[in-house]
Amino acid sequence: MNTRADRASETRYRIERAAIKHFVEQGIGETTIRDIAKTAAVSLGAMYNHYDSKEDLAFNIFRQGFEDAGRRLRKCAEAQTTLPNKLRDMIRFAFSRFDEDPLLLTYVFTSRHIHLGHRRLGRLADSPNNPYAVFRVVIADAMARKEIPNTDPDLAASLVTGAVIQAIDSCILGRLKGKMIKRADETAAMCFRLLKG
Amino acid sequence: MNTRADRASETRYRIERAAIKHFVEQGIGETTIRDIAKTAAVSLGAMYNHYDSKEDLAFNIFRQGFEDAGRRLRKCAEAQTTLPNKLRDMIRFAFSRFDEDPLLLTYVFTSRHIHLGHRRLGRLADSPNNPYAVFRVVIADAMARKEIPNTDPDLAASLVTGAVIQAIDSCILGRLKGKMIKRADETAAMCFRLLKG
Amino acid sequence: MNTRADRASETRYRIERAAIKHFVEQGIGETTIRDIAKTAAVSLGAMYNHYDSKEDLAFNIFRQGFEDAGRRLRKCAEAQTTLPNKLRDMIRFAFSRFDEDPLLLTYVFTSRHIHLGHRRLGRLADSPNNPYAVFRVVIADAMARKEIPNTDPDLAASLVTGAVIQAIDSCILGRLKGKMIKRADETAAMCFRLLKG
């Protein structure tokens, strides 16, 4: 059956993929609704049947990717008991997810500081499921369990998430070549040493 | 003396500070020439006596800040001989510079991924003086001198610069309170451990 | 029996009431087909099973109300023989009709000058049954019968209809409180004096 709902979600999918592509290649501000509509092979008006505005579209894609990443990172952490294993699985996930859908991850990673209607995207999606929060919890727990020495958990979480994000960023910028997954275990080890004291 | 040149550079200064303020608070794309002119108490037309365009203005401020940071980081590195000392002074500089002029540093740090015209800002200013390159050299040298084990210098440099940048970012986002300088030595130590193997 | 025709006219009724409500509250131009469809609990597409267009809808409601008012005013006039009695019954009718269905009457009274397409609504419906024409005939007849002095019947009819309309308008605007019917006889008396000379 080709129901109305099917067509609607098919349209939404096409719009979102087209939007991500343009947002990453040209930036959100430089992308016009027409660009997206044309790439998605959808009429101009149809854009507004599915999203309130360009901002709404940009934000929704960001939040989905952001929260999905956070949620799955949390799953990785919960499935392991020791900090090195948690970090290893979290970073394996982050890097393989990037290898799998670099466009989406690039969008999410490079849009954190973009302003959407006078607020930063990364600020808007600041839920307990955001990746930073997940790393912070993992690190703070390890401190509580005396796996690593006590330091400011916010500073420590910042350094670790920054390291991971920047590795992906360097791949986006072309400084790191090839698949990221092959660097996951080494990165995880380095992050653990940073915390180990 | 209140010479013509004084007045001109005074005007340029006012324009730049106003621009930075708006760029950080609203984003480059969302800032209009009118916003800047009004905050700088300069007429609309006068803007064009000093800059070719908004993009020109945004790019020049970014490049100045970016290269100035890179140059001064390099000075810090060159004045020391061991990696821990190099890292300590570089991070002391980065953090104290942020404490001194958070608006400018926020602009420089958060604008790397912004698209200007159709290229990323961070791409435009990718000179040998960029901060990432300086960290990379410092780390690669330490590897060459066997101070730290050999690993991919690009990955290592990414992790360290990512950590430093994210610490600043967390301060911008309010996750870290107070002066950054007080965290410089701890951060440097953690970064060194990350590399130490 | 719940026949097909019943359901159709039930739908038409819901659409008309919803339309009047929105036209009065927001204006015809500001009301969208979607607004009406939603309030009437009717699908967007169904609107076009009943009306050719929004203009068609707005015009039909107006004309019905306008001509119905004119026809019934004429009945009032024809049932009486003297001018004071005619005026009294006409104004009683107008005011009680307003008390009964203020929304419809407000729509009809306040839409005379609205442009639909490129003509005024009040122009479109300018039949011999329009309320102004009825007042004019009543007044001209009274002059012919020497009940009142001869003056320009168009000026006289304008003044009387203007007075009546404005009274209703003041009620719409909240300047006059309560039921209009209680002011009918006084208004009629004043209108008669205006003409009496």
Next chain:
Amino acid sequence: MNTRADRASETRYRIERAAIKHFVEQGIGETTIRDIAKTAAVSLGAMYNHYDSKEDLAFNIFRQGFEDAGRRLRKCAEAQTTLPNKLRDMIRFAFSRFDEDPLLLTYVFTSRHIHLGHRRLGRLADSPNNPYAVFRVVIADAMARKEIPNTDPDLAASLVTGAVIQAIDSCILGRLKGKMIKRADETAAMCFRLLKG
């Protein structure tokens, strides 16, 4: 001297006259900013140097005309001591003002019920200077001075203003031909009789 301010007010004047013409001939909703700009021989952008929006423009013209009329009606009333003379001069003024600038007066008279951003124009400009209020004061004073019998001043004011407005309206609609001023004294006399009791 042809100063900048001169040019600006000259532009405003051209825009307003063009706007009135289009608003009256086609209705506010049917008039586009482009229509006005073209008729005023002004660029599209210039419209927004002088008015925030089409609504702002429509409202400003309305309010100016409305309040100016109210103010001048009040002057007429204050210059006379008896009700018949007050009414005569007020109606003389209203009618001759219409003869002088029928387009502006038509705009003001026919726009009272127009919705601008979910509120009626006539509501927006409901200042103590509005013509209705002036008539009301004049009539209430005459009652207080026992010149006319006591009745509800709001009903009486409604009837009188309605009569005057409708006379002008009939001229707009073509039911009354020629100059309005020649009907002023007769109209005033009829209005006075209406009140006289």
Next chain:
DNA sequence: AATGAATGAGAATTCATTCAT
């Protein structure tokens, strides 16, 4: 150099209407 009104290309958004189901 400074000023700010004028310009107009370009973007977002709306909404009546159609039509396949």
Next chain:
DNA sequence: CATGAATGAATTCTCATTCAT
């Protein structure tokens, strides 16, 4: 008859830039 996703023409509004003073 009902449904509501899709359509795209039309409109409003923004804003970098120019230029006469």
